[in-house]
Amino acid sequence: MSDYAKDVLVEAEWLEQRLNDQSIRIVEVDENPALYAQAHIPGAIGFDWKQDLQDPLRRDFLDAQAFGELFGGRGISNDHTIVLYGDRSNWFAAYTYWYLKYYGHQKVLLLNGPREKWISDGRPTTAEMSGYPPAGFMAQPGDETIRARRDEVLEAIDAPTRLVDVRSPAEFTGEIVSPSGYEQEGAQRAGHIPSAASVPWSQAVNDDGTFKSAAELRDLYTDKGVLGGEDIIAYCRIGERSAHTWFVLHELLGQDRVKNYDGSWTEWGSLVGVPVATGS
Numbered sequence: 001m002s003d004y005a006k007d008v009l010v011e012a013e014w015l016e017q018r019l020n021d022q023s024i025r026i027v028e029v030d031e032n033p034a035l036y037a038q039a040h041i042p043g044a045i046g047f048d049w050k051q052d053l054q055d056p057l058r059r060d061f062l063d064a065q066a067f068g069e070l071f072g073g074r075g076i077s078n079d080h081t082i083v084l085y086g087d088r089s090n091w092f093a094a095y096t097y098w099y100l101k102y103y104g105h106q107k108v109l110l111l112n113g114p115r116e117k118w119i120s121d122g123r124p125t126t127a128e129m130s131g132y133p134p135a136g137f138m139a140q141p142g143d144e145t146i147r148a149r150r151d152e153v154l155e156a157i158d159a160p161t162r163l164v165d166v167r168s169p170a171e172f173t174g175e176i177v178s179p180s181g182y183e184q185e186g187a188q189r190a191g192h193i194p195s196a197a198s199v200p201w202s203q204a205v206n207d208d209g210t211f212k213s214a215a216e217l218r219d220l221y222t223d224k225g226v227l228g229g230e231d232i233i234a235y236c237r238i239g240e241r242s243a244h245t246w247f248v249l250h251e252l253l254g255q256d257r258v259k260n261y262d263g264s265w266t267e268w269g270s271l272v273g274v275p276v277a278t279g280s
Helices: 013-018 064-073 088-102 116-120 150-156 169-173 214-223 240-252 266-269
Strands: 024-030 047-048 081-085 110-111 162-165 233-235 259-260
Touching: 024 088, 047 150, 081 088, 088 110, 088 240, 150 266, 162 240, 214 240, 233 240, 233 266, 240 259
Parallel strands: 024 047, 024 081, 081 110, 162 233, 233 259
Antiparallel strands: none
16 A cells, blocks of 8 residues: 555455454444444454444544544554444444544554445454453544644635535535435535535545545545645545545545545534535
């Protein structure tokens, strides 16, 4: 993977050879958490993105203490290298990668290809639950250089900052508020943030969910006017697809000034008094 800016992807062959490596903790995070119980990579720990990784009362992250207790309680220490994967081209795996980086854990990698590819390639799986003794995991103060808040997004509309909407074209134009199946979680308004470029997350991956080459990715974001030296803020509906794009821009292409707006359209489309654009 030397053509990428950072060595943050691992191939399935590499991981299969290290399933018994105790310096590694494999973590599966799916859009559909029920998939983990059906089949997962041997030794993998399963996290429910909504039940485990979100504050139970506020729409927000776990705080640093709770985050550390969650990971430590599942047998993950600060010394472990975490390898993440999941369904849907690694949406929530990339989100958890970004989340770990936010809380200062640097020893984290992403499997190049989702669980669907691992299974279709005939690689080993199990339905047995994985358990490890509790370990010490201390989260660092949150890194605000990779997370955007609503006020910063509002200021970015008239600034050189590039806003990148990674949702589907139908969501961007305002034809729909939410993807099929998530209508009950929609915002009050449809459309997009003014000045945002539409670059659907799916354009960054191949048909099997693996990432396109660095050259292809650079051409994609250059053609869309995203790469040009300015700050970049990516957003989607709830922050997981935009975390995937953050991973591409920040980790694979080495763009230093990239933030994920995890409030995303669920927040922006329901705020009072902020501008909304429709159409292409």
